[in-house]
Amino acid sequence: MDLVTAPATARDPATASPADGTFVVDLDGFNGPLDLLLALIRDEQVDIYDIPVARICGQFLSRMHELRLNEAAEYLEMAARLIRIKAQMLLPRKDGLDQWEDPRAELVRRLLEYQQMREVVDVLEKLGEDRRNRFGRSYLAQAAAPPPAPLALSLSDLLVAVDRVLRASRKPSIHEVIPRALDVDGAMETVRAVLQLRAHARWRDVVRAGAEPWEVLSGLLALLELAKRSELHLTQPRPFADVEIRRELAGEAA
Amino acid sequence: MNSLAKLLEAALFASPRPIPTDELAALDAEASPAALQSALDELREHYDVDGHGVELVDVGGGWQVLTRPEYTEAIERAQLAVRPTRLSPAALETLAIVAYRQPIGRAEISEIRGVDVGAVIRSLHERGLIDVVGRAEGLGRPLLYGTTPAFLEQFALRHLEELPRVDELAIALRKAGDPGVPVAEPQPA
Numbered sequence: 001m002d003l004v005t006a007p008a009t010a011r012d013p014a015t016a017s018p019a020d021g022t023f024v025v026d027l028d029g030f031n032g033p034l035d036l037l038l039a040l041i042r043d044e045q046v047d048i049y050d051i052p053v054a055r056i057c058g059q060f061l062s063r064m065h066e067l068r069l070n071e072a073a074e075y076l077e078m079a080a081r082l083i084r085i086k087a088q089m090l091l092p093r094k095d096g097l098d099q100w101e102d103p104r105a106e107l108v109r110r111l112l113e114y115q116q117m118r119e120v121v122d123v124l125e126k127l128g129e130d131r132r133n134r135f136g137r138s139y140l141a142q143a144a145a146p147p148p149a150p151l152a153l154s155l156s157d158l159l160v161a162v163d164r165v166l167r168a169s170r171k172p173s174i175h176e177v178i179p180r181a182l183d184v185d186g187a188m189e190t191v192r193a194v195l196q197l198r199a200h201a202r203w204r205d206v207v208r209a210g211a212e213p214w215e216v217l218s219g220l221l222a223l224l225e226l227a228k229r230s231e232l233h234l235t236q237p238r239p240f241a242d243v244e245i246r247r248e249l250a251g252e253a254a
Numbered sequence: 255m256n257s258l259a260k261l262l263e264a265a266l267f268a269s270p271r272p273i274p275t276d277e278l279a280a281l282d283a284e285a286s287p288a289a290l291q292s293a294l295d296e297l298r299e300h301y302d303v304d305g306h307g308v309e310l311v312d313v314g315g316g317w318q319v320l321t322r323p324e325y326t327e328a329i330e331r332a333q334l335a336v337r338p339t340r341l342s343p344a345a346l347e348t349l350a351i352v353a354y355r356q357p358i359g360r361a362e363i364s365e366i367r368g369v370d371v372g373a374v375i376r377s378l379h380e381r382g383l384i385d386v387v388g389r390a391e392g393l394g395r396p397l398l399y400g401t402t403p404a405f406l407e408q409f410a411l412r413h414l415e416e417l418p419r420v421d422e423l424a425i426a427l428r429k430a431g432d433p434g435v436p437v438a439e440p441q442p443a
Contacts, residue, residue: 034368114367117366127410135329
């Protein structure tokens with residue numbers, strides 16, 4: 001393969017302009033840098049396996065400029081890649097020609113892959129267009145779930161239902177809500193009774209296991225109230241441990 | 255038409271989506287697969303030979319009665335039905351890659367197309383043409399996408415194998431490193 005030399009870059013970019021009728025430049029016509037690159041290669045009728053990088057690179061840059069794609073990062077990246085390959089192509093090769101790795105190889109692989117995909121796109125486009133031109137019973141792509149079947153009802157069904165409702169409503173079940181006020185005084189008596197027998201007690205001695213919420217609350221409030229009145233002393237060795245209740249010596253004296 | 259063919263016609267008329275053969279079989283427990291197939295053939299022939307505005311098409315893994323393409327323009331002009339919008343070239347490219355390389359992640363699609371595909375993937379996902387089919391191993395466990403039954407339906411494919419095999423594509427015949435193979439032939443538009 002020959003090295004591509006600098007004069008190729010001097011080629012007038014106008015040769016690839018829309019004026020020569022190769023194709024009409026459409027700002028939205030390119031689906032990315034690979035697409036633009038493939039179009040250039042097609043226009044220039046060059047061999048994809050032996051891309052004259054310097055020439056194509058120059059055209060890529062001028063086309064980018066024409067299309068005002070200068071700011072599109074993807075095009076810039078491709079431009080940088082092309083320039084790098086161009087530079088690598090210009091480097092003198094070592095004697096062992098066999099070991100020379102074509103710097104264009106990766107680009108060629110990607111272009112071929114892209115071209116292959118474009119062929120699939122052509123196939124899909126044709127298939128999709130064929131299908132688009134036929135309407136099904138529901139032409140929407142996403143069919144809705146079938147509606148629930150209409151109800152099959154007779155008058156007698158309706159009357160039976162009404163009867164059932166009326167029968168049920170004759171016996172209204174009235175639920176009576178019984179207020180369960182807290183019985184702090186009662187709980188205080190319990191605590192006092194326990195502490196009269198023993199100097200030490202635990203939470204479990206004051207509130208029985210399985211107590212109703214109101215009993216638990218009453219017991220807690222009773223303990224706090226008695227502690228406030230200095231009748232007992234509450235300690236908890238560590239969080240969530242059983243609360244220890246001790247008869248307050250001062251309270252005993254009083 | 256025999257009575258099984260009529261039953262199939264009624265079922266296909268009632269359904270808004272293609273009906274797979276096994277679901278058609280549920281219509282008549284007595285019917286053998288062979289009888290079902292011959293009834294389908296009879297129905298198709300009935301539409302084709304007698305000259306109907308609709309035809310029986312095997313599409314998206316099932317059977318569907320569709321209008322013939324020659325009436326599409328008139329139907330649309332009369333605003334009785336609207337064709338679905340065409341996919342953009344970017345969407346088609348992305349879809350082509352997903353169809354052939356599934357399950358595939360966003361980064362890999364971007365790499366092949368040479369542009370970012372995040373927005374396109376979102377819109378294809380919204381249109382129900384692709385779906386998340388798993389997660390890749392490795393950094394970030396990226397989502398992997400695959401095509402859906404709606405994809406098959408939209409492109410009138412029975413199954414994915416109906417797409418041309420990669421080695422059937424013209425480009426695949428050229429092996430990398432083959433010197434002097436001209437590629438710059440005009441693309442069939």
